[in-house]
Amino acid sequence: EAQVTQNPRYLITVTGKKLTVTCSQNMNHEYMSWYRQDPGLGLRQIYYSMNVEVTDKGDVPEGYKVSRKEKRNFPLILESPSPNQTSLYFCASSPTRSYGYTFGSGTRLTVV
């Protein structure tokens, strides 16, 4: 089944403890992107990648890192999480710019 898989689905962590949210797609898509969704603020783009080793900042990249070493994987790294990074995170992928994105099921992160 064609899909974007995020793990974990739920995560509660403490301030400052490094964490990684994984994202993997099995559709050979070139474009991948991370979003966070917060009430009243909608979806905001964190980082996006147009291909392997090509990444760029979205609108809210502070406090996050990404890497794109292989086409299928696009992990999101929080080096030192803070409570303001508590949010619902989505990974998404697309074959090219001219197609819609396929979204993962989301990761609900709570930082205490």
Added chain:
Amino acid sequence: SQQGEEDPQALSIQEGENATMNCSYKTSINNLQWYRQNSGRGLVHLILIRSNEREKHSGRLRVTLDTSKKSSSLLITASRAADTASYFCATDERVKGKLIFGQGTELSVKP
């Protein structure tokens, strides 16, 4: 930066009625997309309209795009209770290639 702004923020209609949602944006775009999200779940791509297209249909969905006014509308005809969800427009910025989402319209369809 939020590209798309949607109107209305919330819409409540009866089953069988049509629902219209509007989206305005600010910069030049490559395409505009509409997505649906059921509560807390992942977004589902509904339809994409390119900047050189004016109207597109998919089943009960009709999308229009007016690049001179930088606006789009999504019409859902003969709505069903299962259409209850949040609907988002997203614009593919021409220069940077980023996909920017609006804040969404919450649609409630009452049986």
